[in-house]
Amino acid sequence: MNYKSAARISTVLGLTFVLAGCGGGGFGNFFQGGERSREAAADIHAQERVREGTTRQSTVWDLFSNAQPPGVTVEVNKYLWNASLEILDFLPIQSVDPFSGVVVTGFGTPPGGGRAYRAAILINDPALDARSLNVALMTSSGPADRETIRAVEDAILTRARQLRIRERGL
Numbered sequence: 001m002n003y004k005s006a007a008r009i010s011t012v013l014g015l016t017f018v019l020a021g022c023g024g025g026g027f028g029n030f031f032q033g034g035e036r037s038r039e040a041a042a043d044i045h046a047q048e049r050v051r052e053g054t055t056r057q058s059t060v061w062d063l064f065s066n067a068q069p070p071g072v073t074v075e076v077n078k079y080l081w082n083a084s085l086e087i088l089d090f091l092p093i094q095s096v097d098p099f100s101g102v103v104v105t106g107f108g109t110p111p112g113g114g115r116a117y118r119a120a121i122l123i124n125d126p127a128l129d130a131r132s133l134n135v136a137l138m139t140s141s142g143p144a145d146r147e148t149i150r151a152v153e154d155a156i157l158t159r160a161r162q163l164r165i166r167e168r169g170l
Contacts, residue, residue: 076101079167080123080133083159087152088119107140115139119152128160 076098084103085093091105101123107116118138125132135153137144 075126076123077126077128077132077160079128079160079163080156082163083156084121084123084133087156087159088121091117091119117144117148121156128164130157133157 081098081101081103088103088105090110091108093103094106095102095104097103103119103121105119107118109116116139120136120138122134123132124134130153133153133156135149135156137149137152
């Protein structure tokens with residue numbers, strides 16, 4: 001066997017191992033740890049928490065705390081979330097996803113108003129900032145005008161700031 005043949009075989013074997021490492025089974029579990037090792041790591045962490053006495057029951061409010069690594073926690077500002085639900089409480093909620101920060105409502109008429117609106121709210125950042133809030137309003141005839149959307153966004157941001165001030169006792 002000559003030098004070029006050995007180099008080709010080595011290259012093919014190397015590429016085979018690299019590609020096998022990208023897959024979900026076989027060598028993939030060898031290179032990446034696989035599902036079984038994730039479960040084992042979770043069991044080890046649970047046993048450590050029991051030994052240290054740090055186990056406790058989780059609550060809904062744990063979704064908004066940063067007690068877990070960033071890959072596990074929810075990146076939604078709790079003040080914006082609560083303010084959105086309070087300001088648009090006249091709209092019937094169709095779906096809520098606190099993990100992605102999305103609230104979708106059905107059509108409803110605001111108090112003292114004559115036009116029905118439907119809203120979709122996205123809270124995509126943990127900061128209490130206008131950039132963290134995206135509101136889309138629809139009427140039965142199409143998108144709501146920009147001034148109405150801005151007024152709703154301002155009302156949500158104002159209420160979120162009030163909630164933060166009240167909670168912190170400022």
